[in-house]
Amino acid sequence: xxAPTSRLPKQSDPPGTSAAILQLSASASRAGWLAAYEAxxxxxxxxxxxxxxxxxxxxSMPDASPIKWHRAHVTWFFEQFLLMPYAANYRVFDxxxxxxxxxxxxxxxxxxxxxxxxxxxxxxVETVTAYRQHVDAAVRTLITAADDELFATICPILExxxxxxxxxxxxxxxxxxxxxxxxPVLPAYDSGWRWPxxxxxxxxxxxxxxxxxxxxxxxxxxxxxxxxxxxRVLVGPMRIARRLVTNGEWMNFMADGGYExxxxxxxxxxxxxxxxxxxxxxYWREVDGAWxxxxxxxLEPVDPDLPVCHVxxxxxxxxxxxxxxxxxxxxxxxxxxxxxxxxxxxxQVWQWTRSAYLPYPGYRAAPGALGxxxxxxxxxxxxxxxxxxxTPEGHAxxxxxxxxxxxxxxxxxxxxxxxxx
Numbered sequence: 001x002x003a004p005t006s007r008l009p010k011q012s013d014p015p016g017t018s019a020a021i022l023q024l025s026a027s028a029s030r031a032g033w034l035a036a037y038e039a040x041x042x043x044x045x046x047x048x049x050x051x052x053x054x055x056x057x058x059x060s061m062p063d064a065s066p067i068k069w070h071r072a073h074v075t076w077f078f079e080q081f082l083l084m085p086y087a088a089n090y091r092v093f094d095x096x097x098x099x100x101x102x103x104x105x106x107x108x109x110x111x112x113x114x115x116x117x118x119x120x121x122x123x124x125v126e127t128v129t130a131y132r133q134h135v136d137a138a139v140r141t142l143i144t145a146a147d148d149e150l151f152a153t154i155c156p157i158l159e160x161x162x163x164x165x166x167x168x169x170x171x172x173x174x175x176x177x178x179x180x181x182x183x184p185v186l187p188a189y190d191s192g193w194r195w196p197x198x199x200x201x202x203x204x205x206x207x208x209x210x211x212x213x214x215x216x217x218x219x220x221x222x223x224x225x226x227x228x229x230x231x232r233v234l235v236g237p238m239r240i241a242r243r244l245v246t247n248g249e250w251m252n253f254m255a256d257g258g259y260e261x262x263x264x265x266x267x268x269x270x271x272x273x274x275x276x277x278x279x280x281x282x283y284w285r286e287v288d289g290a291w292x293x294x295x296x297x298x299l300e301p302v303d304p305d306l307p308v309c310h311v312x313x314x315x316x317x318x319x320x321x322x323x324x325x326x327x328x329x330x331x332x333x334x335x336x337x338x339x340x341x342x343x344x345x346x347x348q349v350w351q352w353t354r355s356a357y358l359p360y361p362g363y364r365a366a367p368g369a370l371g372x373x374x375x376x377x378x379x380x381x382x383x384x385x386x387x388x389x390x391t392p393e394g395h396a397x398x399x400x401x402x403x404x405x406x407x408x409x410x411x412x413x414x415x416x417x418x419x420x421x
Contacts, residue, residue, distance in 0.1 A: 030151070033143050033158060040162045041136060043392060044071060047172050050189055053125045059118025060182050064175040064410070069101065069117045072128045074165040075135045076101040082157050083135065086150060087142045093134045094123070159222055166392040173296070173390040178410045181283055181294050188298035195295070195306055196389050198244075199343035205239035205419060206341035208332075215334045216360055217399040226374040227399040229362045233331045239419040240328055240336045243343045244351070245319065248304030250311075251291070253319050254280060264321050269314030272407050282310030282409040307414045309349050313382045313406035316352040316415040325417035330355040330401065332418060333385040337398050342416070346396045349414030350384040357381040357403040381405050388412035 048056065048067055056068040065073075076097055083090045100120055102111035112120065123131070139158075146154060173189075180187050216230035217223035259279050262270055272278070280286070283294040284302065291302040293310075311319075320327050328336070330353040337345045345351075358378055365375035381403040387396035390412055404411060 028155075030143050033155070034140060036162060037136075037139060037143070037158070040165050040392075041132070044074065044165060044169055044172070045132075047169055051176065055176065055179070056125050057118065057121065058179045059115075060175070060179040061410075062115035063408070064178050065114075065117050065171070066120070067172050067176060068125055068128050069120065070168045070172050070175070072097065072101045072123075072131060073103055074161075074168050075128075075132045077164055078139055078158075078161050079135050082154060082161060083138050083142065086146075086154050086157075087138055090138055093131050097123075097131065163222060163224070163395070166395045169392045170388070170390045170395075174411050177283070177294065177296065186294055186299050189296040191297055193296035195303070196347055198306065198348060200243070204242055206242055206336065206339075208236045208238050208240060208336060208339065208341070210234070210236040213331070213335045215331050215399065217397065223397065223399060224374055224401070225366055226359070226363070226378075226401050227397070229360055230399075231361050235329075235331050235335045237421055238328075238332060239421075240332065240341065241325075241416045241418070242341060243416065244307040244348060245415050245417065246304060247302050247306055247308050249323075250281065250308040250319065251302075251304060253322055256322070258318060258322050261322075264318040266314060266317060268406070269312075269318060272312070272314055278315070281308055281315070284310075307344065307348050309412055309414050310409050311352075311413060311415065312409040313352050313404075315409070316413075317354070319415065320417055323417060325419050327352055327354040327415060328418040329353055330383045330385055334398055337385070345385075346387045347391070348389060349386070349412050350388050350402055351386045352413060352415050353383045353385055355383045357383050357401070377403065384411075384413060 048071060051067055053068075056071075057066050059066050059069075079090075079092065080098065080102075084092070098109055098111075100112050100123075102109060103114070142154065143151070143158070176189060180189065211234075212232050213235050214230050215233055217227040218230035258264060259273060265273060280291065281293070285292050285294070285299065292299045293302050294300075316327055328351075333342075333351065333353055336342050359375065363375070382405075384402040384404065385400070387400070388411070404413070
């Protein structure tokens with residue numbers, strides 16, 4: 001089994017170049033679309049392959065989902081939004097599945113409670129596999145048999161379905177690692193896994209002069225609706241860290257009483273620290289006075305030179321305050337990334353920004369159920385930028401806006417700092 005990072009973006013690759021197969025259009029060949037579909041669907045199965053049926057059933061917390069559910073949900077997405085409206089004579093695999101595997105698309109009908117997805121013992125893993133095969137066969141037929149007008153209509157839906165599945169591929173890895181962390185034997189997903197190579201330990205800050213810049217997606221390829229409209233912002237002057245904050249720096253924060261010093265924390269953050277008993281990043285464990293962390297390869301010693309990971313926005317904000325610095329805004333991050341001054345902007349950890357997840361000026365959600373994809377979550381969440389070691393190949397862009405609630409830390413989340421004159 002290849003390591004989970006073996007097909008993920010590397011910092012040396014410009015965002016999007018490894019995903020040309022997904023940057024398609026209605027004018028692209030049907031063979032290209034079929035290849036894209038097959039590649040994404042196969043990647044989901046590759047990530048699930050090391051897992052037993054028992055592994056695929058577990059739901060370790062309400063915010064996570066079973067791997068079996070992820071595999072079925074992304075399949076339901078194609079059935080619901082592509083096949084049922086556009087494939088003539090399509091036969092729904094199981095009339096119960098829309099209720100079981102819808103996530104949050106209220107317009108698409110009622111759904112099972114999210115915190116209780118782990119109780120769906122039936123259908124079993126084999127039936128979900130059969131469901132995926134049934135839908136795959138129908139999608140292949142639709143792509144090859146649709147006339148040109150219908151093909152042009154379905155391409156945007158097929159495209160967002162592929163990117164939607166890539167998002168769930170990352171969630172599959174984050175969710176199974178969280179599940180394994182609850183297991184006393186701390187199982188390994190892949191004993192041969194290694195953290196991806198970082199750009200190095202240079203600690204310099206890059207200077208960015210004050211200027212007006214365009215942020216947001218302005219190209220012709222795919223983007224999510226929350227990445228636009230592109231618009232002008234004033235950024236700088238500032239100094240932004242070229243590298244990510246490391247485990248060693250985080251250990252210094254811990255040793256200096258970072259988790260015990262009230263004045264470093266936002267009020268909600270301090271309440272969370274007290275309620276959760278946080279004393280270190282997620283998945284860190286102290287064994288005989290030494291720190292270890294759970295990875296895809298199992299429990300390993302904390303490497304002080306690697307980027308810190310599995311920290312919440314509250315922790316990132318407290319660390320920045322302790323260091324006498326700030327977290328970047330998402331505009332500062334995007335301008336710096338496009339300028340080429342950030343080491344490991346992609347492929348290591350998602351990076352917290354100080355920006356609330358809000359609509360860009362002029363944003364309008366798409367009509368219908370697909371309009372529920374991003375817009376209705378634009379409150380009480382913070383933006384992360386970049387991509388992580390679990391992000392599928394080609395799913396990174398300068399304008400990509402990830403977002404989570406500030407207490408979340410089961411994702412591969414870290415930080416870099418900025419300094420303002």
